[in-house]
Structures are given as C-alpha cells and as structure tokens.
Amino acid sequence: xxxxxxxxxxxxxxxxxxxxxxxxxxxxxxxxxxxxxxxxxxxxxxxxxxxxxxxxxxxxxxxxxxxxxxxxxxxxxxxxxxxxxxxxxxxxxxxxxxxxxxxxxxxxxxxxxxxxxxxxxxxxxxxxxxxxxxxxxxxxxxxxxxxxxxxxxxxxxxxxxxxxxxxxxxxxxxxxxxxxxxxxxxxxxxxxxxxxxxxxxxxxxxxxxxxxxxxxxxxxxxxxxxxxxxxxxxxxxxxxxxxxxxxxxxxxxxxxxxxxxxxxxxxxxxxxxxxxxxxxxxxxxxxxxxxxxxxxxxxxxxxxxxxxxxxxxxxxxxxxxxx
Numbered sequence: 001x002x003x004x005x006x007x008x009x010x011x012x013x014x015x016x017x018x019x020x021x022x023x024x025x026x027x028x029x030x031x032x033x034x035x036x037x038x039x040x041x042x043x044x045x046x047x048x049x050x051x052x053x054x055x056x057x058x059x060x061x062x063x064x065x066x067x068x069x070x071x072x073x074x075x076x077x078x079x080x081x082x083x084x085x086x087x088x089x090x091x092x093x094x095x096x097x098x099x100x101x102x103x104x105x106x107x108x109x110x111x112x113x114x115x116x117x118x119x120x121x122x123x124x125x126x127x128x129x130x131x132x133x134x135x136x137x138x139x140x141x142x143x144x145x146x147x148x149x150x151x152x153x154x155x156x157x158x159x160x161x162x163x164x165x166x167x168x169x170x171x172x173x174x175x176x177x178x179x180x181x182x183x184x185x186x187x188x189x190x191x192x193x194x195x196x197x198x199x200x201x202x203x204x205x206x207x208x209x210x211x212x213x214x215x216x217x218x219x220x221x222x223x224x225x226x227x228x229x230x231x232x233x234x235x236x237x238x239x240x241x242x243x244x245x246x247x248x249x250x251x252x253x254x255x256x257x258x259x260x261x262x263x264x265x266x267x268x269x270x271x272x273x274x275x276x277x278x279x280x281x282x283x284x285x286x287x288x289x290x291x292x293x294x295x296x297x298x299x300x301x302x303x304x305x306x307x308x309x310x311x312x313x314x315x316x317x318x319x320x321x322x323x
Contacts, residue, residue: 020302042055088284088285089280098274098292104272105275108182108266112193120201124204124211127140143202143206147206158194173188176188176272203254204251214243221234255304256297277289
C-alpha cells in the first residue's frame with residue numbers, strides 16, 4: 001500500500017488538500033444543520049402576524065418546503081458552481097450582497113497582517129537575542145498585559161485616547177459610504193487596524209521568542225559559530241529560518257482568527273464589513289448569507305493552515321527529509 005502513497009512535498013500537499021476537502025464537507029453539514037435550527041425564515045421575513053397561507057406561499061417560493069436533504073444538496077451544488085444563493089431578506093444574490101463587505105474586511109485583515117507579522121517576528125527574535133535583559137523583560141511583561149485584554153476593550157481604550165476626550169486626532173467610527181472603498185479614507189482604518197495588530201502581536205511574538213531561544217541553543221547553530229561564521233550569518237541563514245517553522249502555525253491561526261474575530265471590531269467601529277453582515281443575517285434569519293459566511297471562514301481557515309504547513313516544511317530541512 002505504501003508504494004501507492006504519494007511522497008515528497010507534493011504528496012504532502014495532496015494529502016492535506018484531501019483532508020481540507022473532507023473538513024469542508026463536514027463543516028458544510030454542521031453549518032446547514034445549525035442554520036436550520038435558527039427558525040423559520042419565512043416567519044422572520046413576514047413577521048409574527050403573517051397568515052398560514054402567506055407563510056406557505058413564501059416557503060414554496062424559497063424552496064423551504066422541500067426535504068432537508070434536497071435543500072442541502074441544492075445548496076452544496078450551488079456552492080461548487082459559485083452560486084451562494086439568494087438573500088432571503090434583501091432578495092438579491094448573496095455574492096452581490098457580500099462582495100463589497102468582503103473587500104472591506106479583506107483590506108482590514110491585510111493591513112493588520114502586513115503590520116503585525118513582521119513586527120511580531122522582529123520583537124520575538126530580538127527578545128530572544130537579549131534574553132533576560134531589559135528589553136526581553138519589558139517586552140514580555142507588556143505582551144502579557146496586551147494578551148490579557150479583550151479586543152473590544154482595546155478598541156474602546158483607543159477610541160477614548162485618540163478619538164474623544166484625550167487627543168481627538170482620529171475618527172471614532174470607521175464608516176465607509178455605500179459605493180466607496182476603504183482606501184479612499186485611510187484615516188478611518190487606523191484605529192481598527194491598530195486594534196487588530198495589538199490582538200495578534202503578543203501571541204506571535206512570544207512563540208517567536210521561545211522558538212528562537214530553542215534554535216539558538218541547538219547544536220547546528222553552535223557548530224556554525226565554531227566554524228567562524230559571522231554572527232549575522234549564523235542568525236540569518238541558520239537560526240531565523242529554523243525558528244520560523246513553529247511560528248508559521250501560530251501566524252496561520254492568528255490570521256484565521258482575524259478573519260473571524262474581526263466581526264467584533266467591525267461592530268465597535270461601525271465598519272461595513274462581514275461583521276455587520278453576520279449581525280444582520282442572524283437577526284433576519286437570512287440562512288443563505290449565514291451559510292455563505294460560515295463556509296467562507298472555514299475555507300480561509302483550511303487554506304491558511306495548508307499554507308502554514310507547506311511554509312514550515314520549506315524552511316525546515318529536517319521535516320523535508322521525513323516526507
């Protein structure tokens with residue numbers, strides 16, 4: 001049986017892709033069953049005073065009178081063809097409804113990732129190099145304090161400091177007018193982006209510090225130093241790439257968190273992203289929108305973990321030899 005098993009990096013990627021597909025299938029089943037438990041969308045749309053005839057007509061129109069398995073199969077096949085369905089509340093394609101909000105959220109996540117990941121790696125690596133010294137102790141205590149604060153508390157503190165009573169130099173809310181784009185008003189992105197950066201940096205930095213310390217104490221780094229290589233070469237070519245392996249996993253988890261946890265931050269700053277879309281969809285029992293967002297977040301999680309695994313293997317020679 002082993003001779004038919006794909007080997008090497010490409011074999012690993014294939015196995016991870018198949019596992020990711022299996023995960024998405026299971027998630028789709030759970031999402032569909034969970035949304036079915038939210039209640040009757042027809043009654044949510046027409047209200048409590050709707051008569052039975054109107055409810056029955058709307059259920060037929062929305063295909064809610066069909067068996068659950070048929071509804072699931074129709075939904076899944078639609079997903080495979082890029083058809084996310086029709087919003088029950090807005091009566092327009094879910095893709096059209098969510099596209100601008102997904103763009104807004106993607107811009108916010110991308111900004112937070114571009115700022116937080118290099119910053120986290122730099123802080124963690126430098127703290128490892130200055131182990132038990134002033135910078136290491138100060139940064140460790142500060143990162144622990146930052147990690148203990150919930151995101152909405154950080155957001156509120158930033159609003160108080162920079163948008164209301166203290167400095168009042170930034171807008172308290174990040175409203176994006178309909179038809180506009182986030183990059184047309186960069187100032188409004190500052191506070192939500194900083195909030196997300198503060199939420200991510202503590203975790204990645206601490207993992208980077210621990211990984212870097214372990215690598216710096218390894219035999220191959222000591223051997224590189226004994227060969228007379230410059231310290232900068234030892235750090236850049238030998239220590240840093242091997243220390244990044246475990247960090248990639250944490251980065252993937254935090255990016256997945258940003259994709260899902262951004263909902264709270266968007267609500268706090270009144271940012272027109274997927275956060276408000278989730279809130280409105282739940283209130284309106286808009287099942288297609290809820291299902292589409294849940295599957296999107298699940299797909300992002302699977303893809304990020306796959307990329308993290310591949311990146312870990314590429315920077316870790318020991319792992320490549322085991323495939």
